[in-house]
Amino acid sequence: MSNFMQAAVLPEFGPAETFRIEKVPVPLPAAGEVLVKVRAVGLNPVDFKTRSGKGYASHFTLPAILGWDIAGEVVSVGEEVSRFVTGDRIFGMSRFPDAANAYAEYAVVNEEEFAIIPRNISFEEAAASALAGLTAWEALFDHAGITWGQRVLIQAAAGGVGHIAVQLAKWKRCFVAGTASAENQAFLQQLGADQPIDYKAQPFEEAVDNMDVVIDGMGGETALRSIDVLSPGGVLVSLPSMYKDDPAVIAKAREKNVRVKWMSVRPSGERIEQLALLLDNNRLKIYIDGTYPLEEVARAHKVLEGGHVKGKIVLTL
Ligand SMILES: NC(=O)c1ccc[n+]([C@@H]2O[C@H](COP(=O)([O-])OP(=O)(O)OC[C@H]3O[C@@H](n4cnc5c(N)ncnc54)[C@H](OP(=O)(O)O)[C@@H]3O)[C@@H](O)[C@H]2O)c1
Numbered sequence: 001m002s003n004f005m006q007a008a009v010l011p012e013f014g015p016a017e018t019f020r021i022e023k024v025p026v027p028l029p030a031a032g033e034v035l036v037k038v039r040a041v042g043l044n045p046v047d048f049k050t051r052s053g054k055g056y057a058s059h060f061t062l063p064a065i066l067g068w069d070i071a072g073e074v075v076s077v078g079e080e081v082s083r084f085v086t087g088d089r090i091f092g093m094s095r096f097p098d099a100a101n102a103y104a105e106y107a108v109v110n111e112e113e114f115a116i117i118p119r120n121i122s123f124e125e126a127a128a129s130a131l132a133g134l135t136a137w138e139a140l141f142d143h144a145g146i147t148w149g150q151r152v153l154i155q156a157a158a159g160g161v162g163h164i165a166v167q168l169a170k171w172k173r174c175f176v177a178g179t180a181s182a183e184n185q186a187f188l189q190q191l192g193a194d195q196p197i198d199y200k201a202q203p204f205e206e207a208v209d210n211m212d213v214v215i216d217g218m219g220g221e222t223a224l225r226s227i228d229v230l231s232p233g234g235v236l237v238s239l240p241s242m243y244k245d246d247p248a249v250i251a252k253a254r255e256k257n258v259r260v261k262w263m264s265v266r267p268s269g270e271r272i273e274q275l276a277l278l279l280d281n282n283r284l285k286i287y288i289d290g291t292y293p294l295e296e297v298a299r300a301h302k303v304l305e306g307g308h309v310k311g312k313i314v315l316t317l
Helices: 045-051 123-143 160-171 182-191 221-229 247-256 269-280 294-305
Strands: 004-009 020-025 033-042 069-077 089-093 106-110 114-116 151-155 175-180 195-198 211-216 230-238 259-262 288-293 312-316
Touching (some): 045 294, 069 123, 114 269, 160 175, 160 182, 175 182, 182 195
Parallel strands (some): 175 195, 211 230
Antiparallel strands (some): 069 089
């Protein structure tokens, strides 16, 4: 194996065209870490936000290698590694929100943030499930605390987090409504949504009320309007961090007696194992909208930035 590898390097923060495919040294695993031959990298909106100098750009030094969602094969292990051996297929969300250097042929990851990929699941599906799956899990179970039979509205239900959140809420036998454009109404039905809502055809407030939980993948105006469909005591979990602590949302939530929460997803190998179980027994399916070779990272970022990905897009190596 060469000591050098290809990587998509960001010499400075900027537009998608800023990426350069370069040769960089292969990293070495320290204690508790494993070296992974990266086979797929899941892309998330935080990737393009960070690329442009927003998101978690302050956690990176330039030149930077972006990306957090990794699926690949273990090629060597550091000292004290006990969970994986060479040849294992593993996946996880690495080091988020710190730099994880995922857009590269090899990456060093912490073993406790990763889990074995089920045999029937592809590298692409595994990589695509990590950050979005952890987010949907945390939002629904930790922050909203959903229980059997509750009424849940997922905003941006056809997207990365949304399409997983719909399936997890159905797994818990909730009544699930979800918003998407006309093109994605059938997709929401396929995912199991009880009430797909075409957000362009009618305001969602006219379609649902008395919700116990809203998971909001949009923020801003959508977060504010979401408060109107919640029952007193209900909870809004709003995901886009640029709207964190929006005073208008806080004031309206207080007035309507609903709770509002913002979150930042955390890496967890245990949670990844739980997602792996759901993937393994077909309770959770990941929809891949498109795959792009590493060299086409700029094109992939532009698609993601368009804001209308169905499910997930993935880089392949
Ligand atoms: N705080 C955290 O820890 C955390 C974690 C993960 C994600 N996030 C944030 O949460 C947001 C969603 O993430 P994601 O990965 O799910 O994004 P995504 O996959 O890029 O979302 C794309 C989806 O948004 C839908 N959409 C666009 N405009 C809409 C509207 N007005 N109403 C309803 N749906 C609309 C699109 O459906 P149509 O094409 O049908 O319009 C598309 O399927 C992002 O801002 C992301 O950064 C935060």
